Each structure stands twice: as C-alpha cells, then as structure tokens.
Amino acid sequence: MERHVDHIVVVGGGTAGWLAAALIAARAQGEAGPTLQVTVIEAPDVPTIGVGEGTWPTMRSTLAAIGIDEADFLRECDGAFKQGSRFDGWVSGEAGDSYLHPFTPPPAVAPAALVKLWSESGQPFADLMTAQTKICAAGLAPRQREMPPYNGALNYAYHLDAAKFAGMLSRHATQKLGVRHISDLVVEVEGGENDHIAAVHTRANGRIAGDLFIDCSGHAALLIGDHLKVPWIDRSDVVFNDRALAVQLPVDEASAIASQTVSTAHEGGWIWDIGLPRRRGIGCVYSSQFTEDARAEAILRDYLALAAGDAAQDLPLRQLRFAPGHRTEFWRGNCIALGMASGFIEPLEASAIVMIELGLGALLEDFPADAAAIAPRAARFNALFRYRWERIIEFLKLHYVLSRRSEPYWQAHQHRVNWPERLEDLLTLWRHRPPSVSDFPQSQEIFSAESHQYVLYGMGFAPPQDGQLPIGGLSAARQQLAQIAQKTRHFASALPDNRHYLSALQPTPPSQPAALQVTQ
C-alpha cells in the first residue's frame, strides 16, 4: 500500500495547532504551489489557555520560515522583546536576591577559565559574561530598527499575547499558505490496524480522512490520549507545581516594558510577570500539596498591590489546574502529539512553545514521503523527546534544589529522594568543574551547558577549586571579558528603549511634533 503523505490533519488550534499548520504549509510551498494539504480542525469557541506567552529565540527563525514580517508580528500580537528570565527571591528570598538567565551565552572560550575569572571578580556571573544583563536592567530593546528583521545586537525572543498570536498564525496560514480551516468539533476518531488513524469525524463536516494526524487538542488529547490511550507520566514527584492563578494587568501606554520575564519566588512557588505593550500577564504558580487556593490568591493579590496599587484589586483571576508530566510516547502510528496534549509543566523556563517548535523541526527534518514510512520514525522521535522532557525536568528542578529558602515547600525540594539521579550526579561533577558541552552532548540540547552555568552561578553555587592541572585559556577568556565590557557600554548607548521601539511600530498620526525643540 504505497501512498504519498499528502493530507495532514491538525486537530486543535491554539498556538500548537496553528504553529504546526503554518510551519508545515510554509515548508510545503513548492515552485508549482503547495505540495500537500494541511487542514486544521478547531473546536469553535474554545479559548486558548494563554499561559505560554514567552518564547525562545528559536521563534525568530520559525516566524521567518513561516514568512511573517517581524514588525507585523510585534504589532499584531502585542509582542515585546524577551532577553531572558530574571529570578527574584529564589536563593534566600531576601532583598536584593536576584539573578538573570540571559539568552546571550558567555563567550565561546573555556568555561573553566571564565568561571575562574568570575570567581575573582566579585561581580554577578551574568553581568560579566554578557552585555545583556545591563541592557535588560536599563529596559532597552535587543535590536535597532535599522537592523535586518530577526537580527539583533543580542540574542532575543518574544513575549506575546497567545490568543492574538494564534489568530495571526491562523490568518496567515489560511490566507497565504492555503491551510484549510474547519471550525467544528471532533466527535469520533476512526482507527485502523496498528494504531493507524484513518479519519476523524466531525459534528457538522462529517468524515475527514488524512495521512498524518497532529494532535494539538490540548488537555483533551483527543487522539493521543482518548483514542490511542498513550499513558501519561506524572512528574509531580519532582516538580510539585500543579496550579496557576493567572491575571492580566492593564498598563499605561507610557510605562516601561520589561526586557525579560520576571519570576518571583514566593513561600510555595513563584509568580510569572510578562510585560507586553498593553498589559502585563501575571500568574501565581503553586502546588496543591502545599498551598491552598485562597492563600495563592492572597499571595498574587499582594504582588499585584505592590505592582499597581489599588487599581489591581478587582482584576479577575483565572485558575489553571494541570498535572505536570508528559506522555510515554509522542508519536504513535500516524499520530504526533504537540503542545499540551503531549506534555505540560510549569512555565518556569518557557519550554512549552519551544517544544512545539522542536517537535515540528524533528518532523520536517525527516518528513515521511510515504504513508508506510510514518510509523518507523516514531521510535526515534519518541526517544528524542523523552530525552528532552528529562532535560527540562532536571533543569527546572535545578532552580529549586539550589535554593536556601526555609518554607516547607522549598525544604521539600531539598529531599534528595525526589531529585532525578542524573541531576544529582551532575551537581557532584559541577563541584569540580563547570557545566560543559560534554554534559549535554545532543546536537539540539533544549537547555545548554551555558544555561546551566547561568542558573548555577546565578544562584551562588560555589565555583570549583583549582585542580591539579592549571586552567588553560585564561588570557583568551580575559580578552573576551574585556571586549564584553566594551560592548556593554556601546550597546547601552546605541540600543533604543523597549517602549519607544514598540510604540514606533504603531501606525503614526499624520503630523508629528518636531523631533527636537530648539530654544533660541
């Protein structure tokens, strides 16, 4: 039964569904038009969850590949620049307890030399390793308007309004890329032999057959869960958080826009704070084992009062309950699960959207031409994504195990019984040398050795003592750090303010006041 893969059915819209449809359709634009058909079946009136509002720098190449203009994207999705994540109160909870995990890595020289020079400097690790720390603190954009789209002076990603993002992707996919949009409910999945899905049946549009099905139905997991019964692995033993209370705080049009996600630790979890041009998305993440809903609300209300005073007291909160974890498999038969249908974890390092991009990347990199070639790819895909989920969970756990906070929730994170074994080994290793590429050997590691360095040394992990062998590459490292100090001054004077950059993208009124008032 030789058959081309020429109809891809995406079940579910949202960020996952529309990213999948747009990226596959964009890749399928041949010289003589689209080489395959993509259909999105989106349930009408289902609001998107809207927690994944922070991306990774990968989103720049993803948007470019889809064929979306960067300025249009920022305008239509209320987008802003994200240059990293700042962690406030994670180490001790005392005043001044703050560190940045920036997107720009340290210079590409021997990590041991960099760590040695840092340990002698008395400065925060990230301040020394990249200009980005100071640029973020000053609320500056990572790029100048004159730079080519999707390029910056510093590595960057985006904050965005998830509902608007899905809307923009949907418009682009249907109007420019020939994606078919069916607004309907899937009522039945028609299976075949060997976990093959032949078609889905919808309420109003009947039977929709396809060669490859992508399950982006979120929590419902209509294909991978409901139909294929792929088990879910609960990881709440390692990462405890299973609830979030989210709120949107409108902001003044002239207010500063933060250059990074701010994650502020509280007694039983943390609060995300994502700055967009018109609002801040704020959410309190906690664990139902440790914190009552009412207490979480009080914590969030306190944070809002500090951020915005009385104005924020009556804002409506939305609760989100989730089981932290992932499927045992993400690809079975001719079905691939992306987004929340495949796994979900607290949004601490914004792994949700990048995992969708990585899933699509792996699919498109080795796209099955023939229906018979679909299933054999599953094993490799599943091994890769099981590996990635393990790395995400370890990396998130690292943020908790390095804390010295004393509340029961934080103390529970100190119990080694719930540490992943590999993480414990790595921490032992890192007492003697910094995280290195050899600890993260995959070609596309989800969190690099550099990311681990930023968290480790940002949280005050002791730098290694000098070993028997002298540290090499010190003079090259010294040179690089001097260049970064120079670059920092240069960028601080050349990069525009975030708010100014983003406001200027809005259509301007016809007559503008003179740029400069000169008094005689």
Add this chain to the structure above:
Amino acid sequence: MTQHAILDPATHRDLRVRTDPSSELGDAVMACLAVPSEFRRLSCDYPIVYRNDPDSGSFTALVLFGFEAGENLYLTDGRWDASVKPLAHAIQPFLIGRSKDSDAPAQVHIDLAHPRVLSGADGVRLFDDKGAPSPYLEQMIEMLGALDEGYREGRAFFEALERYDLLEPFSMDVTLTGGEVNRLVGYHLVNEEKMQLLEPGALAELHAAGHLLPIYMAMASLGHLGKLVDRKNKQAHG
C-alpha cells in the same frame, strides 16, 4: 539652516544621533572635504581631487561621491557602499569649535538642526546616565581631533603643491551608456609630468615633509573615477 552649540553633558544628556546612512540625513552630497593625512585610507574607495577655493585662493582636497549636486553614488538602498568615510563627513553632526584665541583647545560643537540629531529614543546616545561620553561620542571626539590635526597639517601640503606648481585644471566628460553627458569641471589634479621633472632636492624636500605619500595616493585614487562612472550607469539603467 544650522544651529551650532557647544556640546555639553548637562544640556545634551538625552540627545541621540542617528548613524544609519540615508539621503534624508544629509548623505546626499556629491563631494566631501578630505585632509592629506587620510588620503591613504580614502584612496581605496574614492577619487581624490583638488579644488581652488575662490574666496581664500588656496587649494583643498575633495573626495567625489557623484557627478552633480546632491548625487551620492555610494549610497544605495540605505547602505553606504564603501569601507571608510572621509572624516569631515563621518563626524556629522559634530563640528570643531575654536575660540578667537587660536591656542585654546578646540571644543566639540554640535549642529542641533542637523537631521541626524534626535531627542527620541532612536539613534545612539552621546552620554550615559552619569553624563560620561558614550563609546560613540568618544569615537567622534577622536575623529574630530584627527580631522583638526589633518586640516592644520594640510596647509603645508597644499602650499608645497603650489610652490612647485604641480596642480593643473582638470575636466572630465562622463558619457553614460544612455548617451547622456555629464561634465566635471572646476577641479585640479597633480600633473604627473611635472612630478617626473622635479629636481632631486625638491623631491627630497617633499619626501622629508611627508608630502610624497599623499601625492601618489591621490594619483592612484583616480582609478575610482572610472568606477564612479560605472556606479552612475548602474543607477541610471538598473
């Protein structure tokens, strides 16, 4: 219209300068002053010619960007297609200010009416939050110093060219592939034959004063006249 002011961190703390090439920002010019100390650098990209200033009667040097007023053939699609720019152009919107007492140190002036000067958040800052010069301003100050020095040292160079009567008027007809003719007039070049006939003593003097190098650099730079015609043809006919 210009509006010159002495640059001062207190008054100009929040000023920014746009540094991208653009005809709207004052880059649409056909020529720019060049000083002999930068001939070597400029000769890689531009033709260097001489001109007699009718007011002072003395000679200066120019690099050519185009063949008619307002034409800069190096400026295409928001890009300046050369690796270097003459100092006198690169320092805009800054100027060297000098009080009547010519021994007093020069000051950095800024033309507040220059289109590159903004008070918004685009462009490069001149001062950091503490009022210290930004790396960009530091670079500008360095270039202003080099220009000032090059200009003052240049006087001896042009006097020597006159003393040995090395310059001769030059005009050039530029015929485009479309048949249109542009004529360059009013410029001077060094006459190569006169150079050849210089006495050893004169040569030694020019050499000792460091004038030989810029003379030959300017001669060599004339190869760019042909390339400038090519640029013009390309712009006219895509």
